[in-house]
Amino acid sequence: MNNFHxxxxxxxxxxxxxxxxxxxxxxxxxxxxxxxxTLKQGIGAxxxxxxxxxxxxxxxxxxxxxNAIVGTAILIGLGGLMGIPIGIFAGIYLADKPKGIFxxxxxxxxxxxxxxxxxxxxxxxxxxxxxxxxxxxxxxxGFALGILMIxxxxxxxxEMIRLVPNSFREAGLGLGIPRWKTTLSIILPAAFKGIFxxxxxxxxxxxxxxxxxxFTALGNRFWSVQLDQPIxxxxxxxxxYAKAPFxxxxxxxxxxxxxxxxxxxxxxxxxxxxxxxxxxx
Amino acid sequence: xxxxxxxxxxxxxEQQAKKPAASFLNLKSLFSKNPGDLVxxxxxxxxxxxxxxxxxxxxxxxxxxxxxSIKQFGLKFITGTEWDPVDEIYGALPYIWGTLFSSxxxxxxxxxxxxxxxxxxxxxxxxxxxxxxxxxxxxxxAIPSIVYGLFGIFVLVPLLRTTVEPFLGKELGFLPFFKGxxxxxxxxxxxxxxxxxxxxxxxxxxxxxxxxxxxxxxxASYALxxxxxxxxKVVLSGSKSGILGAILLGFxxxxxxxxxxxxxxxxxxxxxxxxxxxxxxxxxxxANEFTEAISxxxxxxxxxxxxxLFIITIILNAIARLIVWGxxxxxxxxxx
Numbered sequence: 011m012n013n014f015h016x017x018x019x020x021x022x023x024x025x026x027x028x029x030x031x032x033x034x035x036x037x038x039x040x041x042x043x044x045x046x047x048t049l050k051q052g053i054g055a056x057x058x059x060x061x062x063x064x065x066x067x068x069x070x071x072x073x074x075x076x077n078a079i080v081g082t083a084i085l086i087g088l089g090g091l092m093g094i095p096i097g098i099f100a101g102i103y104l105a106d107k108p109k110g111i112f113x114x115x116x117x118x119x120x121x122x123x124x125x126x127x128x129x130x131x132x133x134x135x136x137x138x139x140x141x142x143x144x145x146x147x148x149x150x151x152g153f154a155l156g157i158l159m160i161x162x163x164x165x166x167x168x169e170m171i172r173l174v175p176n177s178f179r180e181a182g183l184g185l186g187i188p189r190w191k192t193t194l195s196i197i198l199p200a201a202f203k204g205i206f207x208x209x210x211x212x213x214x215x216x217x218x219x220x221x222x223x224x225f226t227a228l229g230n231r232f233w234s235v236q237l238d239q240p241i242x243x244x245x246x247x248x249x250x251y252a253k254a255p256f257x258x259x260x261x262x263x264x265x266x267x268x269x270x271x272x273x274x275x276x277x278x279x280x281x282x283x284x285x286x287x288x289x290x291x
Numbered sequence: 292x293x294x295x296x297x298x299x300x301x302x303x304x305e306q307q308a309k310k311p312a313a314s315f316l317n318l319k320s321l322f323s324k325n326p327g328d329l330v331x332x333x334x335x336x337x338x339x340x341x342x343x344x345x346x347x348x349x350x351x352x353x354x355x356x357x358x359x360s361i362k363q364f365g366l367k368f369i370t371g372t373e374w375d376p377v378d379e380i381y382g383a384l385p386y387i388w389g390t391l392f393s394s395x396x397x398x399x400x401x402x403x404x405x406x407x408x409x410x411x412x413x414x415x416x417x418x419x420x421x422x423x424x425x426x427x428x429x430x431x432x433a434i435p436s437i438v439y440g441l442f443g444i445f446v447l448v449p450l451l452r453t454t455v456e457p458f459l460g461k462e463l464g465f466l467p468f469f470k471g472x473x474x475x476x477x478x479x480x481x482x483x484x485x486x487x488x489x490x491x492x493x494x495x496x497x498x499x500x501x502x503x504x505x506x507x508x509x510x511a512s513y514a515l516x517x518x519x520x521x522x523x524k525v526v527l528s529g530s531k532s533g534i535l536g537a538i539l540l541g542f543x544x545x546x547x548x549x550x551x552x553x554x555x556x557x558x559x560x561x562x563x564x565x566x567x568x569x570x571x572x573x574x575x576x577x578a579n580e581f582t583e584a585i586s587x588x589x590x591x592x593x594x595x596x597x598x599x600l601f602i603i604t605i606i607l608n609a610i611a612r613l614i615v616w617g618x619x620x621x622x623x624x625x626x627x
Contacts, residue, residue, distance in 0.1 A: 023518040030415060033407025034424065037490055041431050044442050044487070051445075099338030106335065116339045118612065119346050125540065125608035126601060127547025129574050130349075133597040136581070137352045157349075160342060190331030218435025221549040221574070225581045245437050245550075252441050252554065260445070267438045278433045282426075 052268020088152020093159030101167025132222030148241035151227025166208025220245035357595035394545035397485035432491035440554035476557035500533030536614035543607035
């Protein structure tokens with residue numbers, strides 16, 4: 011009887027282990043397959059033309075997405091101009107005030123902001139910028155991306171500053187350097203690598219956003235770098251080309267997502283390597 | 292974790308020693324402080340205030356812009372099933388239904404899967420195996436949703452249309468879930484894509500929560516002669532609320548997911564239990580119709596849908612964050 015009970019418990023233990031392993035396999039296979047398939051399709055579809063040529067009119071094959079690549083870069087740049095300063099300074103404030111009520115509220119709202127669907131942010135950018143300007147523009151797209159970048163930069167800046175050992179702070183204050191100078195010339199340089207990679211991470215996020223650009227930056231089949239005009243972006247191109255009934259366009263959608271994935275994964279891996287190092291230091 | 296906690300602790304002590312009373316405007320500190328400190332602190336506070344303000348500006352602007360629709364339809368906007376741009380009648384119930392149904396389906400599938408992965412990563416896996424699996428799972432969270440949508444259109448939808456849906460229709464067609472023609476594009480494709488997309492979030496947060504349970508609890512359980520599974524039950528009961536938070540965050544993500552869903556759900560406003568039916572979600576109707584909306588009332592109605600989405604996700608995230616924060620804080624003290 012006793013032996014039976016023991017075996018029963020052991021059996022349950024093995025059963026749970028098996029279920030977990032099956033779960034892991036069930037999860038990993040599709041995840042792995044998505045990654046593999048997308049990369050395979052992308053490699054098959056990509057060539058130099060993709061990077062240096064403009065989109066061809068309907069019916070003609072070939073062409074590329076040069077305008078969309080530049081457009082995405084411009085949109086990220088605009089987003090960064092807005093998101094990076096706000097994020098870094100707000101992050102410094104949060105790291106400086108670990109206990110304050112206002113800091114708590116801001117920290118909380120930052121996390122909540124991070125969970126707001128990006129399409130809602132697009133709608134807000136439409137209301138605030140597109141309606142008064144009376145046209146779709148790169149500025150509106152950059153504004154939407156900027157809002158999306160803020161929470162990530164704020165929180166990584168805060169975390170990275172917290173990771174700087176307190177002895178650094180004490181060394182600065184001990185020399186009679188005022189707090190603000192200690193923060194700017196000792197703490198920030200020490201945390202620079204982490205903050206910088208946090209920015210890279212937010213760029214990775216912004217580069218992959220589509221929904222907030224649909225009715226702010228809109229998209230453009232022609233070359234345009236003017237900030238008050240609609241501008242092309244890779245993600246909106248993928249969306250349009252994926253729905254199109256032309257095989258050639260579908261192939262270009264795969265090529266564009268290949269470039270995006272490689273770019274985003276690279277930034278994520280850099281983030282990982284750098285933060286792991288600063289954790290062990 | 293423990294290092295940063297220590298730094299935080301030290302920093303607190305230092306702060307308290309330096310400033311007896313920290314209020315928004317402190318006259319005493321105005322004179323005793325280095326003027327540079329004062330300027331710098333107020334600059335950073337200003338930027339923090341911008342972040343604070345942002346959420347309220349977003350809410351305010353959306354409420355203002357959706358006023359025409361709110362005035363016109365009132366509560367009927369939520370309960371109405373008709374969405375007719377020609378006659379200017381807008382009711383969002385089919386979209387709300389589509390969003391909730393697809394997100395709940397995704398949750399039902401992904402909760403057991405991601406929990407088993409989280410348990411495996413936190414309790415079973417050796418380090419050499421745990422690292423690459425965690426990496427893969429987290430990398431998948433970084434892939435943009437448009438890429439999932441592309442994969443959905445060209446791989447998942449054809450597979451569903453030619454193989455999975457005809458089979459399910461034949462074998463289980465008596466259930467309300469598997470009725471209708473197998474289009475491929477529809478609720479099922481959306482739910483599957485959403486499942487894959489929220490798996491990484493629920494998995495990595497629940498894993499972190501389970502890891503934050505101190506080892507002394509596991510050791511105590513082993514010392515009483517418990518098996519691994521019985522020990523895991525102890526860990527699970529300690530991380531219950533954290534896992535609930537993770538699930539809510541995953542739910543919030545599924546509710547707001549736009550591109551991947553828009554590309555595979557078929558975009559037809561029906562309220563139906565069938566997984567084969569093309570459907571529509573709140574996010575997908577905004578993505579699809581916003582640039583086509585010509586009349587003011589039409590745009591206002593779409594903005595009201597965005598507002599509803601905003602409110603739902605704010606509430607979900609607000610609750611989830613509080614829970615997850617509370618759990619990790621509770622045990623970070625017990626760790627050392």
